[in-house]
Each structure stands twice: as structure tokens, then as C-alpha cells.
Amino acid sequence: MVDIIHKVGIKAPISKVYAALATPEGVAGWWTKETTGGSKLGSTMKVVFHSPSGELKGEMEFELLKLDPNEQVVWRIKSGPEEWIGTDVTFALSQRGEQTIVMFGHRNWREAVEFTAHCSMKWATFLLSLRQLVETGIGQPAPHDLKIDDWN
């Protein structure tokens, strides 16, 4: 199994970071504006990605598999790109000095393919968007996310 892992530090209380990961309103502020669904353990969120010109780039549904307030959030991908189905997106939170440390994982890819490399780079930019949202109130979610390559 192949994991994408990243670390980012956010100068904000851990509760603000947690809320941005565990609610559709939060996720809409940094990943994609088109985020809908629940915010309880076991409920489902749906995310849809369009390009600025309106082209559909992708859509996924995930279950809120673990919700431990101010400690961790785990999403399990239920539908979306074939390579994503069954993978987990994990956020482990801790406080260090003035920063909330986010240990991010997108875990259990069957293999490392070009799409994995695309997603690894793209996740890094979305984590910077998460930081920007929590620190300043304004993230950079799709459709106005940073484009990184020939695909998105």
C-alpha cells in the first residue's frame, strides 16, 4: 500500500482547524466550494470539483469514519476516482507552541501511479489553502484552486 503524507503548521487554535475538517462549511472554505453533507460520525460528505470555466473535474463521497474533537478526523472514500475508493484521508492534530500541527495522510493507495503524484502535489496546495483559511478567513478552494499541471 502507498501513502501520501504531509505536515503543515497553522497558527490558530486546534478547535478552528478541527472545524475546518469536520464540517461541510469548513471543507467548503479550503477544498471545494461545492461541499455538502453531514457532520456527524458515520455521515457522508460529497465534494464536487469544477474548473473556473465550468468543466467537471471530479466528484467524491466520503464517510466521516473517525471524529475525535481536536485530535483526529478520518474520511473514508466511498465513491469517486477508481484509485481513491477505499482509501482513507487522515488528519491528526496536535498543539505545539503557537501552532496546530496537522499530520495529513491519504492512505492505502493500491499503487503509486501518475495520479498519485498529481494528488500528492495537489494535497500540499490544499493544505496551504486550509492554513490560509484558518489563519486569515479566506482559503483557496475549487474552482479557484491553484492549478499545478496539465490535468488540474
Place this chain on the structure above:
Amino acid sequence: MVDIIHKVGIKAPISKVYAALATPEGVAGWWTKETTGGSKLGSTMKVVFHSPSGELKGEMEFELLKLDPNEQVVWRIKSGPEEWIGTDVTFALSQRGEQTIVMFGHRNWREAVEFTAHCSMKWATFLLSLRQLVETGIGQPAPHDLKIDDWN
């Protein structure tokens, strides 16, 4: 073994991207200003990282293990952080439409540790710096690189 992989697209001729990876002058423009050494197959480059306030953050030496003009560059890490020694940093280049596609790898980590997650995130920001350098002439190398967490 654990690999960090990323993909980025750069709107520039492949030869310009290659030069930014295969020469100390190029690397100094996007990774760290303190880059010295050779640009021939088998020669060594040394990179030193300081914080803006002058604190030493790290230094490494790597051998130019593969230099295939406009196709690939491979660095083999010879000295530096213990986790890096013996790992390879790989750049595979190809042209697609108006973009040069960089498939990046930092390969053969013994295990996935917190430092791996830090480096994965940091590499993503340095690849954006590489893109900025090649597309605009101005990258964001250390010591003025984007800080991402409590370590650097």
C-alpha cells in the same frame, strides 16, 4: 522503502527546466541560494539552508548520478540528515502541449516518519518555486523559502 512523489507542469521549454535541475546556478534559483559544486555526471553539489535570521537549518551533498539532457536528472544524497543518506531525488521530464511535466521523486526512505511528511510538503513548495523560477525568472529559494511548520 518509502517514496515521496509529486507532479508539476511548467509552461516553459524542457531545456530550461533541465538547466534548473542540473546546474548549481539553476538549483540556487529555486531550492537554496547557497548551492555550489559541479554540473557534470558524477560530480557533487552542496546545498546549505539557513533561516532568514541566519540559523543553520541543514546541509547536504549529493552526486549527479544521472544526467540525461531534457529527460531526467537523478541526485544521490551522500551526506546530510541521516534519513536522507542513500536516498535518490529524481526528476523525469516530458513535454505535453505547452507544459514541461516534471515527475518528481524522493525515493528509498527507510520508513515514513514525521520528517518524511515535512519533506513531502516542503518539496511541493520547492517545486512551485522551481515553476516560478522557470516561468518568471524569480524563484523562492532558501533562506526566503515558504515556511510550512514548526521546524522550517
